[in-house]
Amino acid sequence: DVKVTQSSRYLVKRTGEKVFLECVQDMDHENMFWYRQDPGLGLRLIYFSYDVKMKEKGDIPEGYSVSREKKERFSLILESASTNQTSMYLCASSRGYNEQFFGPGTRLTVL
Amino acid sequence: ILNVEQSPQSLHVQEGDSTNFTCSFPSSNFYALHWYRWETAKSPEALFVMTLNGDEKKKGRISATLNTKEGYSYLYIKGSQPEDSATYLCAHDNAGNMLTFGGGTRLMVKP
Numbered sequence: 001d002v003k004v005t006q007s008s009r010y011l012v013k014r015t016g017e018k019v020f021l022e023c024v025q026d027m028d029h030e031n032m033f034w035y036r037q038d039p040g041l042g043l044r045l046i047y048f049s050y051d052v053k054m055k056e057k058g059d060i061p062e063g064y065s066v067s068r069e070k071k072e073r074f075s076l077i078l079e080s081a082s083t084n085q086t087s088m089y090l091c092a093s094s095r096g097y098n099e100q101f102f103g104p105g106t107r108l109t110v111l
Numbered sequence: 112i113l114n115v116e117q118s119p120q121s122l123h124v125q126e127g128d129s130t131n132f133t134c135s136f137p138s139s140n141f142y143a144l145h146w147y148r149w150e151t152a153k154s155p156e157a158l159f160v161m162t163l164n165g166d167e168k169k170k171g172r173i174s175a176t177l178n179t180k181e182g183y184s185y186l187y188i189k190g191s192q193p194e195d196s197a198t199y200l201c202a203h204d205n206a207g208n209m210l211t212f213g214g215g216t217r218l219m220v221k222p
Contacts (some may be wrong), residue, residue: 004154031208042115043155043200043212050208058209090155097143097208099157 003027004103006091012109019078021106023091029101031094032074034058034066036087037105043090049074081110115203117213124191125221131187132216134201138182142206146175146186149215150197158186158199191220 007022025032034046035058045058047066055066063085067075074093078085086109092100115136124130136144143162149155159168164179172189188195198217202210 033209035212040214042214043202043210045209045211048209056209059211094208097160097204097206099145099147099160100210101157102147102154104154 004091004093004101006089006103006106008106009104010107010109012111013078013081014111015082017078017081017110019081019108019110021076021078021089021091021108023074023076023093023103024072025074025091025093025101026072027093027095027101028071029093029095030071031096031100032068033092033094033100034064034074034076035090035092036060037090038087046076046089081108083110086110115201115211115213117199117201117216119216120214121217121219123219123221126191126193128191128220129187129189130191130218131185132199132218134184134186134213136182136184136201136203136211136213137205138179140205141179141182141203143204144177144179144184145202145204145210146184147200147202148197149200155200186216188218191218193220193222196220 035043048056049068091103094100146158147155161177166177198215202212
């Protein structure tokens with residue numbers, strides 16, 4: 001059974017903290033994605049990686065960075081968390097241009 | 112502003128009713144159109160990935176059609192069941208492998 005896992009389901013952080021969200025997939029997919037989901041705005045792409053150490057900015061990369069040191073792991077980093085980064089964060093992976101497989105999501109609250 | 116639009120935003124139907132929703136997307140630079148189902152407290156799951164104009168795909172009671180020339184796709188559910196209650200997302204791929212999602216249609220099926 002294919003699986004995408006995320007390190008936390010719920011996370012509460014303070015403004016200014018550095019936050020790491022981890023995502024791991026066991027399907028040997030080359031593509032991995034980070035999205036955030038906010039009411040009324042749909043899923044919006046933050047960053048995309050198509051190979052180890054490769055990354056592309058999505059629609060809303062400001063305030064975020066990513067790291068892909070191993071094929072199965074894709075990390076999203078909030079260098080200095082702000083309240084407007086309170087959101088649901090979803091990781092996904094895919095092979096080629098096929099359907100994406102999503103993780104369970106991390107609901108991040110920044111106080 | 113989303114350039115992938117879904118309507119309606121929400122829908123309440125009775126068990127046994129058939130229903131359909133619409134996804135409209137830019138007809139230029141089209142590669143694929145994805146449909147996902149997102150149940151509460153679960154991860155989004157792929158329903159269909161469609162690439163050809165006129166394509167029609169079916170999975171059980173759910174089917175989808177695609178018109179790439181005019182930029183729309185319909186999702187149909189025949190004989191809705193309470194377990195069909197979910198948010199249905201469509202996403203446009205313009206061949207960059209970066210999906211642009213619509214805001215979703217939230218379907219609630221009353222027993």
